Amino acid sequence: MKPFEQLVTDHGAMVLRVCRLLVGPGADAEDAWSETFLSALKAYPLLPLDANHEAWLATIARRKAIDLLRKRSRIPLPAEHLPERPSTLGIPGHNDDELRQAVAALPLRQREAVALHYLAGLPYAEAAELTGSSADAVRRAASDGIAKLRARYRVLQNSPEGALP
Amino acid sequence: MTSPSSPDLLPARTEGVRPALPEPLERLSIFEGALLEQLHGRLESAAREADLLDVAYTTIDSPLGPLLLAATSQGLVRVAFANEDHGVVLAALAAAVSPRILRAPERLAEATGQLEEYFAGHRRTFDLPLDRRLSKGFRLSVHRHLPLIPYGSTESYAQVAAAVGNPRAVRAVGSACATNPLPVVIPCHRVLRSDGSPGGYLGGPRAKAWLLGLEAAA
Secondary structure: OOOHHHHHHHHHHHHHHHHHHHHOOOHHHHHHHHHHHHHHHHHHHHOOOOOOHHHHHHHHHHHHHHHHHHHHHHOOOOOOOOOOOOOOOOOOOOOOHHHHHHHHOOOHHHHHHHHHHHHOOOOHHHHHHHHOOOHHHHHHHHHHHHHHHHHHHHHHHHOOOOOOO | OOOEOOOOOOOOOOOOOOOOOOHHHHHHHOOHHHHHHHHHHHHHHHHHHOOOOOEEEEEEOOOOOOEEEEEOOOOEEEEEEHHHOHHHHHHHHHHHOOOOEEEOHHHHHHHHHHHHHHHOOOOOOOOOOEOOOOOOHHHHHHHHHHHHOOOOOOEEHHHHHHHOOOOOOHHHHHHHHHOOOOEOOEOHHHEEOOOOOOOOOOOOHHHHHHHHHHHHHO
């Protein structure tokens, strides 16, 4: 069995991209990353030797990200609080509002399809099994998601304030 | 002076065949490197708090080249020279101890500090908790005897064999030294052939000569 550090080295970036796409860049994505690897570390000694580490980590990341999204929608924040908790880790001065808005514009189904297929490299059929969908539906969701992300992103880049009306 | 060396001790990722990232997705990797380094630090502390960090390791630069240091919750469990191949040593630790292994230099801070002092000639004995689970049977008795050889002195393989109560086991003492999981800290370099020639060393003959020279100079 590989030392767990090897999984972090090999797949840490992929997991971060999946989390950023599912919950938007920022503190929530960072929390989802941390919870993914902590929970993977716990379960790792019992993982079958022939398991696909990348697919396994993407599966955990998706679950953690969805848990976070649910928690966020269930607990309405009091009005005096800021809607987004500032990142404790993020790069000062860096503003990922554009990406956040582009991601937020996608329905969760499309974000999942893009994350699992394009970022984690899962075949459509496997991504479908994971999300309780069909391979065709995942293929459509992934391609619609990419198209929408691209279109949205172009609008955002061309608008002088980097924000949509 | 020693300092933590590069974190990419383990082989870097080789990208497999996969769909190319369509243009807007590239944005998802923005400032990824610095953030991943911070997230790694956060994982180290979270794993430790949850009691899931079974083996912590780091690599330090030393006058004998990069050294791998690994510790369990009980103490220092492994020191390895570069010629042992640190990737292979970590894989062996995953099999012998636990695959829950993370690079976590903070857990090795005390060992790192004491080794730095030793290499600088400012320390003669190590005061570190040791996890001796990788030493078994006769080898364990040899490894327990070695720290009794004072700094700057040497014993022959035959003297060590006699000291552990098995005077005929001279060759077995040699192989116990060759499989010392904690070289430098457990001073197998202080064991020489009866004719005074240095004999083998797991860090190579030059490393042994360097250590004997360091201790003789003090």
